Amino acid sequence: MSEKRTFKNLDLEFRLFKERMFVAFAIVIVLIFVLISRMVYLQVYQHDIYTTKSDKNRMHxxxxxxxxxxxxxxxxxxxxxxxxxxxxxxxxxxxxxxxxxxxxxxxxxxxxxxxxxxxxxxxxxxxxxxxxxxxxxxxxxxxxxxxxxxxxxxxxxxxxxxxxxxxxxxxxxxxxxxxxxxxxxxxxxxxxxxxxxxxxxxxxxxxxxxxxxxxxxxxxxxxxxxxxxxxxxxxxxxxxxxxxxxxxxHLDADLQYAAIRALSGFRGAIVAIEPSTGGILAMVSTPSFDPNLFVSGIDSKTYRQLITSRDLPMFNRSIRGNYPPASTIKAFMALAGLEAGVINRNTSIEDPGWFQLPNDKRFYRNWKRGGHGTVNLNRAIVVSNDTYFYHLAFNLGIDRIHPFMERFGFGVNTSLDLPQASAGLMPSREWKKGARKSPWFPGETLSVGIGQGYWQATPLQIATSMALLANRGKWVQPRIVKQVGDEDIPLKQDGTPDDIVLSDPTHWDQVIQAMVDVVHSRHGTARKMSRGVDYIIAGKTGTAQVKSIKQGEVYDENKIAERYRDHALFAGFAPRDNPKIALAVVVENSGGGSSTAAPIARMVFDAYLKKTDEKSSSEKAVKGSQ
Missing domain, CATH: 3.90.1310.10 (Penicillin-binding protein 2a (Domain 2))
Structure with missing residues (x-):
């Protein structure tokens, strides 16, 4: 049987090949056209956009x-x-x-x-x-x-x-x-x-x-x-x-160091002001902390110790600590009485050691049991007689005390560049009605009259009031910064309070002389601080009660926990004529102002007024800390 053979159609295959080649070539041409079109679009029409993106990748x-x-x-x-x-x-x-x-x-x-x-x-x-x-x-x-x-x-x-x-x-x-x-x-x-x-x-x-x-x-x-x-x-x-x-x-590093040393071992604060400028010469709060720890990041253990310490090392007592100003304000109470005509320089009382309000059985006692006998204005300030100022406060009334004390910076923050400073509290009838939903009682006026009760002030405020007294009413706001770059900060600013002008300028002299006698007379509560001093200090001690005691009970610090003992205060300025420094000292839970705060103040006064040629003590302190 013969094999069947199939012959190739070469013409047909050639035509098919040509068709396929044409289609492939057309596709290639189309793709090339698309590619060229895209390149033209990117290179011409999108040139600015992609140039910017390229620059962003290599330029920053x-x-x-x-x-x-x-x-x-x-x-x-x-x-x-x-x-x-x-x-x-x-x-x-x-x-x-x-x-x-x-x-x-x-x-x-x-x-x-x-x-x-x-x-x-x-x-x-x-x-x-x-x-x-x-x-x-x-x-x-x-x-x-x-x-x-x-x-x-x-x-x-x-x-x-x-x-x-x-x-x-x-x-x-x-x-x-x-x-x-x-x-x-x-x-x-x-x-x-x-x-x-x-x-x-x-x-x-x-x-x-x-x-x-x-x-x-x-x-x-x-x-x-x-x-x-x-x-x-x-x-x-x-x-x-x-x-x-x-x-x-305005700060003086030497004085700052002296104040730190004087307050060493205590909780408290010192503020010293230059009366002529309002410049803060020293501002101390103890205990303190090392600010260098915070710069690069403080570890959690150290930070926890700082914020949980009972001694509050990070709390700035000098501008935020609120304390009863105690007897340091008796000079201002005397000025208020003189200005209101309630008393004069010869007004006297007999002090049996206590004061009673009409139809009130409670005794408001003088700090000295048995009293001081016959007391006039000068003696009341010199021996810090409470009974005299109970009488004065009762006759003045809170409605006259409050506005007069505000003129000296109590109850407001008058500082120029310390907005974080507390305004303290200068109580009034309106304040109590709003804050306590209660009327004002006469006994509360008596407490205010000796710087106790609701009255709260910062060391900065007390020092400011003393600078005002040294200036005889001329207001210069307390400030910490003296120059920004080479430019001095003007003394008078838009917000500076009005100067205090008294009806009789001799009232300043009467009160200041009484404060001089506090330090330099043999009956003054701060007489010990005048030993060996060759300049004249005007000052006033104070002892602020922390814990109330019952009627008839005698204060005994040995029976009271340390944190509830009295605060010691001293406020004053020196020298009397042409004052260079005004200060306030508050020492927490340390007893009387005359025994604790006054000696500390004397150290600060000496450090500033009795300059020596000895190498800067503050520089020694810096070397010692390195």
Missing amino acids: VRAIPPTRGLILDRKGRMLAENLPSYNLMFVREQAKDIQGVLDVLAEILELDKKQKTDMAEQAYSQRRPFHSALLLSQLNEKQIAKISVNRYRLSGVEIEAQLIRHYPYGPMTAHVLGYVSRISEKDLTNVDRSQYAGTYYIGKSGIERQYEETLHGRVGVQTVETNARGRILSVLDETLPQPGESLTL
Whole structure:
């Protein structure tokens, strides 16, 4: 059987091949046309957009933080400075695995749980792309070496040399200067974020916070070219930052040191003011704390100890502590009585040791059992007789006492640059009705008459009232800053209270002479502080009751817990003629003003008025703390 054969149709196959070739060629032409069209679109019509995107990939705008302004005392001694520090910086856009980098850092630097948490918060905090975050500051040589060895594992991590805040006097100026610390998200809601780009610290309290805008300066801008790994290749453009203004304070570092030493071992406060300017020469609150701990981040254990301590080291007693002013206000009560015509310089009473209101069985007792006998105005101030001032307060009434005391700064914050200072409390009939929903009672007026009861004042307010007395009513607001840069702050401001003008100027002399006799006469409650003094002091002691005692009960501090014992106070100025310094001393739970507060005040007066050629004591203190 023969095999069936099929012959190829070469013409048909050739035509089919040609058709397929044509279709393939057409597809290629179409694709080439599409590709060319896309290239034209991207290169011509989208040129500006992609050029900008390319530039953004290789060019970045970096903020240049300004140098923070310095803070100096009245003699030019450095109170707050900037020292070089090696800081650990992180740019998360350059890290492939952010958490992995953080884990490596925590491992090699042996960080505790809180440090790890803080570092993570900084790494993930909101900020502009390619802006670095501060993870750790003040790296030591060992930490720098560990980071350098493990550099290949730490993408996005850099070590940069920066300036960091330092307080050479440490706890001595903590309550005056405050401190700076790392910026939080909450802080950034209250400032211009663009001005804090590249800045890692902000004032948290005290002068650092109050003058933050002045001290901070203005941020600079730098446009840099980087490679694919983010390394800077060149600087394309630069606008230099504007450094912060430096501040010169009225504060005298030597006097501050003397006040700290005088108050050593006590809880309390001292405020000293220059009457002619209102400048605060010293502001001390003890115990204190080291502000340097907060700059780079305080550890949780130390912070917990500070905020839970019964002694409240972070509480600024000098401007926020509210105390009954006690007998330190008897000079002002005397002025109120003289001005109202309720008493004159010769008005006398017989003091049996107590005072009674009409139709009231309660005895309002003098501090001296048995009384002081015949007492006139001068003697009432000199021996601090309570009975005389019970009579005076009763005859004046709270409606005349309250407005008169407000003129001396009680119940209001009159400071120029200490807005955080407490206004204290100068009670009135209206205040009690609003705050206590109760009427005012005559017995409460008697308590106010000796600086007790509802009356609360800060050491700053008491010192301010003494400066006013030294100035014979001329108002100069208390202030801490003397100069911003090279410009003096004017003495008189828009908000300065009106001067106190008495109907009879000799009233000033009568009251001031009585205060001189408190210190320099043989019957004065502060007579011991005048021993060996070669200048004249006008002053007044005070003992503020902390815990009430029952009628007829005798105060015995040995039977009372230490925290419930009386506060000791002294307020005054020196010298009498052309006063250079006015001050207030409050010593918590330490007994009488004459035995505790007056000797402390004498030390402060001597330190300021009896200058010696000995090398600055405050400089010794700085060296001792280093």
